[in-house]
Amino acid sequence: MLHLVYILAFTIIAFIAISNLIRSLINVSTSDRRYGSRGNFPNQTAGYRSISVPHPELLDESGNPVKEPLLVMRSVSVEDARQRLDALYNASPSKTQETDEEI
Numbered sequence: 001m002l003h004l005v006y007i008l009a010f011t012i013i014a015f016i017a018i019s020n021l022i023r024s025l026i027n028v029s030t031s032d033r034r035y036g037s038r039g040n041f042p043n044q045t046a047g048y049r050s051i052s053v054p055h056p057e058l059l060d061e062s063g064n065p066v067k068e069p070l071l072v073m074r075s076v077s078v079e080d081a082r083q084r085l086d087a088l089y090n091a092s093p094s095k096t097q098e099t100d101e102e103i
Contacts, residue, residue, distance in 0.1 A: 060066055 054065060058066055058070075
């Protein structure tokens with residue numbers, strides 16, 4: 001008998017959760033239609049357009065947008081990468097120095 005009460009309780013909780021999920025999805029879709037996909041609010045005047053300002057890192061010293069690529073990667077061989085990582089590891093101040101006696 002107790003099993004049936006648990007099943008009934010969890011079924012009711014599941015229906016409430018699913019109905020809340022559907023209600024939230026409907027609210028999100030109607031707010032997207034109301035405010036638009038760019039976030040323009042309905043109380044703005046028709047002639048007003050929001051001006052998008054680029055991020056400061058995308059501007060040069062004079063404030064003009066940068067035309068060059070922001071990230072350039074060159075290919076490195078696996079052996080070269082291992083040598084560089086080994087050099088960094090060996091140069092680390094926290095690395096304990098091994099002596100011939102320990103080996």
